[in-house]
Amino acid sequence: MIKKILIANRSEIACRIIRAAxxxxxxxxxxxxxxxxxxxxVKLADESALIGPAPTNQSYLxxxxxxETALKMGADAIHPGYGFLSENYQFNQKxxxxxxxxxxxxxxxxxxxxxxxxxxQTMIDAGVxxxxxxxxxxxxxxxxxxxxxxxxxxxLVKASAGGGGKGMRIVRSADEFEDAFNASSRxxxxxxxxxxxxxxxxxxxxxxxxxxxxxxxxxNYIHLYDRECSxxxxxxxxxxxxxxxxxxxxxxxxxxxxxxxxIRAVNYDSVGTVEFLLDDDGKFYFLxxxxxxxxxxxxxxxxxxxxxxxxxxxxxxxxxxxxxxxDITQRGHSIECRVxxxxxxxxxxxxxxxxxxxxxxxxxxxxxDTGITTGSEISPYYDPIMSKxxxxxxxxxxxxxxxxxxxxxxxxxGVKTSMDFMYRVLCNENFLAGNTYTNFLDKNPExxxxxxxxxxxxxxxxxxxxxxxxxxxEDTPLPWQIIGEWEIGATK
Amino acid sequence: MKLKRNNEIIDxxxxxxxxxxxxxxxxxxxxxxxxxxxxxxxxxxxxNEIKEAVYIxxxxxxxxxxxxxxxxxxxxxxxxxxxxxxxxxxxxxxIVPPMPGTIIKVNVAVGDKVKEGEAVIVVEAMKMETNLYxxxxxxxxxxxxxxxxxxxxxTVLVVIEKDEVEExx
Numbered sequence: 070m071i072k073k074i075l076i077a078n079r080s081e082i083a084c085r086i087i088r089a090a091x092x093x094x095x096x097x098x099x100x101x102x103x104x105x106x107x108x109x110x111v112k113l114a115d116e117s118a119l120i121g122p123a124p125t126n127q128s129y130l131x132x133x134x135x136x137e138t139a140l141k142m143g144a145d146a147i148h149p150g151y152g153f154l155s156e157n158y159q160f161n162q163k164x165x166x167x168x169x170x171x172x173x174x175x176x177x178x179x180x181x182x183x184x185x186x187x188x189x190q191t192m193i194d195a196g197v198x199x200x201x202x203x204x205x206x207x208x209x210x211x212x213x214x215x216x217x218x219x220x221x222x223x224x225l226v227k228a229s230a231g232g233g234g235k236g237m238r239i240v241r242s243a244d245e246f247e248d249a250f251n252a253s254s255r256x257x258x259x260x261x262x263x264x265x266x267x268x269x270x271x272x273x274x275x276x277x278x279x280x281x282x283x284x285x286x287x288x289n290y291i292h293l294y295d296r297e298c299s300x301x302x303x304x305x306x307x308x309x310x311x312x313x314x315x316x317x318x319x320x321x322x323x324x325x326x327x328x329x330x331x332i333r334a335v336n337y338d339s340v341g342t343v344e345f346l347l348d349d350d351g352k353f354y355f356l357x358x359x360x361x362x363x364x365x366x367x368x369x370x371x372x373x374x375x376x377x378x379x380x381x382x383x384x385x386x387x388x389x390x391x392x393x394x395x396d397i398t399q400r401g402h403s404i405e406c407r408v409x410x411x412x413x414x415x416x417x418x419x420x421x422x423x424x425x426x427x428x429x430x431x432x433x434x435x436x437x438d439t440g441i442t443t444g445s446e447i448s449p450y451y452d453p454i455m456s457k458x459x460x461x462x463x464x465x466x467x468x469x470x471x472x473x474x475x476x477x478x479x480x481x482x483g484v485k486t487s488m489d490f491m492y493r494v495l496c497n498e499n500f501l502a503g504n505t506y507t508n509f510l511d512k513n514p515e516x517x518x519x520x521x522x523x524x525x526x527x528x529x530x531x532x533x534x535x536x537x538x539x540x541x542x543e544d545t546p547l548p549w550q551i552i553g554e555w556e557i558g559a560t561k
Numbered sequence: 562m563k564l565k566r567n568n569e570i571i572d573x574x575x576x577x578x579x580x581x582x583x584x585x586x587x588x589x590x591x592x593x594x595x596x597x598x599x600x601x602x603x604x605x606x607x608x609n610e611i612k613e614a615v616y617i618x619x620x621x622x623x624x625x626x627x628x629x630x631x632x633x634x635x636x637x638x639x640x641x642x643x644x645x646x647x648x649x650x651x652x653x654x655x656i657v658p659p660m661p662g663t664i665i666k667v668n669v670a671v672g673d674k675v676k677e678g679e680a681v682i683v684v685e686a687m688k689m690e691t692n693l694y695x696x697x698x699x700x701x702x703x704x705x706x707x708x709x710x711x712x713x714x715x716t717v718l719v720v721i722e723k724d725e726v727e728e729x730x
Contacts, residue, residue, distance in 0.1 A: 489630035527625035527632035
């Protein structure tokens with residue numbers, strides 16, 4: 070049984086894993102790079118260890134250092150979180166070879182699902198529908214191009230090694246192919262250390278629907294329902310919700326069953342996510358299996374009541390799942406908004422900076438998974454996610470209203486965030502009607518228009534700071550002390 | 562005092578009269594009633610709407626969040642600073658990365674003509690490739706970056722000057 074986990078990650082997911090472990094009575098070791106010394110995950114963990122300089126290849130991606138540190142600190146397991154090494158089967162093997170438990174599926178399953186070529190064939194054999202495409206580890210760019218022409222444009226060029234939209238390009242004609250292919254390959258190399266990319270038919274106007282799944286080493290496989298993740302920018306999810314408005318009960322059942330078959334085919338023994346594209350005709354296609362915990366896992370936890378991190382750790386301990394498919398029910402509605410350090414008005418360029426003031430949202434139906442606190446530095450070296458706001462309601466409308474409240478209540482000063490942009494998405498009539506496709510932002514450009522500009526008011530508010538400084542200098546009371554508490558409608 | 566936001570200078574002045582903050586922002590008169598106030602947070606009444614403003618000052622900037630949106634203002638000591646500091650006007654554009662990163666591709670060379678909206682340089686930061694676009698149509702007069710360079714967020718990578726001829730068309 071696992072007694073001490075080293076968390077090979079940072080930010081909000083590291084904090085989430087540390088809390089789950091603590092709840093289970095398991096000790097935690099945080100690792101950090103030189104610039105993450107003061108990070109929240111380091112403060113939350115029981116113990117911590119410096120693993121190297123800021124660049125990821127010298128710290129969070131340094132496999133040898135991570136394993137060495139785990140052994141040195143007396144950890145008996147490693148949790149990879151998401152991103153970084155989480156879907157690297159070689160690291161998975163090395164961790165196990167070192168005599169440690171790796172909180173992830175078995176090496177064979179991860180390897181098979183991590184390769185588009187083998188996972189595709191496995192899915193075809195398991196009867197799970199797939200999209201027409203071409204992948205090869207050895208083909209030249211010209212071969213890829215001729216295959217793309219054969220498949221028919223538009224095609225998608227994607228990184229073989231990972232998700233998150235990194236390295237993904239839509240190509241609409243043969244002329245664009247070479248540039249897109251090379252750019253995709255470079256991004257894949259930088260993000261995952263593997264430049265291999267593949268080509269597939271691009272489904273126009275699709276929705277991104279995924280199913281949370283879990284399997285154990287006792288041949289039990291279940292799904293924990295769907296997540297609608299169609300609101301994306303740069304092919305990366307921003308707002309997710311469950312249940313999806315697009316699925317009928319029948320379709321949900323069919324897709325859920327396909328997701329279970331997908332993991333049964335590889336003897337999957339951890340939590341994971343089976344991603345599908347859903348077209349307007351209700352046809353769905355297997356995209357990939359993410360062999361890790363997902364960023365958006367909280368909305369499934371909110372609606373099923375199951376702690377996925379604890380389930381993942383239990384499975385890694387070799388326990389048999391106590392849940393049968395018929396035990397899993399979905400209740401209410403949940404939405405997640407990812408708070409990124411980025412500028413929605415400037416093509417979602419990552420921003421960064423120092424968090425000068427931080428006020429988390431609170432209240433009924435509210436959950437806040439954060440990796441930041443006042444004083445946190447958002448560095449250019451890592452993914453710009455700062456925190457996640459998760460709302461829960463008995464209906465979709467209630468979950469939306471609670472999220473809108475939370476987006477106004479949450480304050481992060483010092484770093485540009487996408488919170489006001491997400492607020493406008495939640496107010497958008499197509500979003501409210503459930504017309505959420507992966508091209509939502511292209512089709513609804515009005516969500517980028519700032520409709521409540523309070524810049525003059527804000528400029529006026531800055532003068533309060535100077536007034537307070539003036540009065541401080543004069544050794545007289547501060548303005549709020551002069552003004553005192555005021556109540557609307559009260560007589561003076 | 563003078564503030565800078567999105568390359569625009571904002572003139573702002575105010576005085577506190579009873580519970581009111583009366584001020585002028587550029588040419589607009591603004592009056593708000595301060596309902597309550599504590600460090601970093603004020604509750605205000607403006608145009609019959611109650612709003613909360615959370616604010617903080619840090620070195621050369623003010624940050625104010627109202628209704629979930631953050632407004633960032635630079636402090637301006639004197640107006641010429643701004644022009645010299647940014648080196649930017651309507652006729653000249655300096656392409657600057659949004660944050661430190663690595664140059665992946667330089668699409669232009671000195672003397673090239675570029676069109677508004679054209680991607681002139683590709684920077685990688687936070688594991689994402691970002692295209693930096695020009696907002697003006699004109700000629701490239703300076704290129705200070707090459708592929709593989711690591712650059713800071715205040716480095717001017719490319720300078721573009723507006724095309725006079727096209728302006729007259």
